Amino acid sequence: MRLAGIIIALAAVSAQADLPYKIDTHHHFVPVSYRAALDAAGGDPVGFPTPPWTPQSSLENMAANNIRKAILSVTAPGVPIVPDIEGGRALAREINEYSAELREAHPDSFGFFASLPSLLDTKGTLSEIEYALDVLKADGVTLFTRYGDGTHSHYLGHASFDPIWSALDSRNAVAFIHPSHQVNASPISPLLLQPLIDYPHETTRAAVDMIASNVTRRFPNVKCILSHAGGTLPYLISRISTSSNEIEVLLAGKTGAEIREDFRTFYFDLALSSDSAVLDMLLTLVPHERIVYGSDVPYARPTLITGFNENLDAYDFGQPALREMVYHGNAEKLLPSTGKA
Numbered sequence: 001m002r003l004a005g006i007i008i009a010l011a012a013v014s015a016q017a018d019l020p021y022k023i024d025t026h027h028h029f030v031p032v033s034y035r036a037a038l039d040a041a042g043g044d045p046v047g048f049p050t051p052p053w054t055p056q057s058s059l060e061n062m063a064a065n066n067i068r069k070a071i072l073s074v075t076a077p078g079v080p081i082v083p084d085i086e087g088g089r090a091l092a093r094e095i096n097e098y099s100a101e102l103r104e105a106h107p108d109s110f111g112f113f114a115s116l117p118s119l120l121d122t123k124g125t126l127s128e129i130e131y132a133l134d135v136l137k138a139d140g141v142t143l144f145t146r147y148g149d150g151t152h153s154h155y156l157g158h159a160s161f162d163p164i165w166s167a168l169d170s171r172n173a174v175a176f177i178h179p180s181h182q183v184n185a186s187p188i189s190p191l192l193l194q195p196l197i198d199y200p201h202e203t204t205r206a207a208v209d210m211i212a213s214n215v216t217r218r219f220p221n222v223k224c225i226l227s228h229a230g231g232t233l234p235y236l237i238s239r240i241s242t243s244s245n246e247i248e249v250l251l252a253g254k255t256g257a258e259i260r261e262d263f264r265t266f267y268f269d270l271a272l273s274s275d276s277a278v279l280d281m282l283l284t285l286v287p288h289e290r291i292v293y294g295s296d297v298p299y300a301r302p303t304l305i306t307g308f309n310e311n312l313d314a315y316d317f318g319q320p321a322l323r324e325m326v327y328h329g330n331a332e333k334l335l336p337s338t339g340k341a
């Protein structure tokens, strides 16, 4: 039994050795300053526990999963957990300085998506974009799907965010768009784990808001990565863009063809989203150079990450070149710290 187990484990490692290495665009870290801010605020609003994390735990996870480089980001709620403006600016700065130090210590292993204050703080956000992208040379910025409290909040298409999109557009920046909790986080059924069900819908809402407000058209140089294969967006895009009359306006002054065109400008990461049905759908709907690997370390526990990686490794991409693109090639074209963008 034990010997059989070892043989299976060795077979798995050697099978992995034949597969391309990965660049992980959805890899979370928990800096000490961020953990302290979360704890001070009573933890994640949806009650999700903050997992242990060290740079070493990331490196070990990467070695186990054939990940050559991870682009670090904090997960939701991110810096907006800090309610006061000055505190939010200070925390974003502290996280970004720490990220740059980590990258300096492990240049081949880590890049980072910069943290920003709440986007409701336009001035603070603009100055952190300038510092993080121009001075620290981050790979991009982390945006959350919605900013503000309850119904006094905005998805990413809101007009007040235009100056921020404009600053990102002028820098050809990458924006990693991560879901946060839905407006009403009351646990109607405690059995429904919100990050599993509602986070994907938040991504869909933010992306459709960006399409409807023409953010994707007006700021075409920003490369936006939607987490988790776009949440539920690929499944729903036909729902909002289909008519027998191609010139009929379906949403915010736009035709179905225009909506689908905007949808295809997003990038999609594969964090917790590599079932063959999901991959079939993505490869059918979006340009193949817009699909990138992601893991969701350390919020997804190792057995989940291994399961999703097994699905990805078992998927028939048809041609080896396409597997290379999805595992690392597409991300390398996108991310400055890979040295190939």
Ligand SMILES: *[C@@H]1O[C@H](CO)[C@@H](O)[C@H](O)[C@H]1NC(C)=O
Pocket: 212, 213, 214, 217, 252, 253, 254, 258
């Ligand atoms: C978005 O762009 C479309 C097509 O270019 C236009 O018809 C529509 O009015 C615009 N909508 C907004 C909200 O800017």
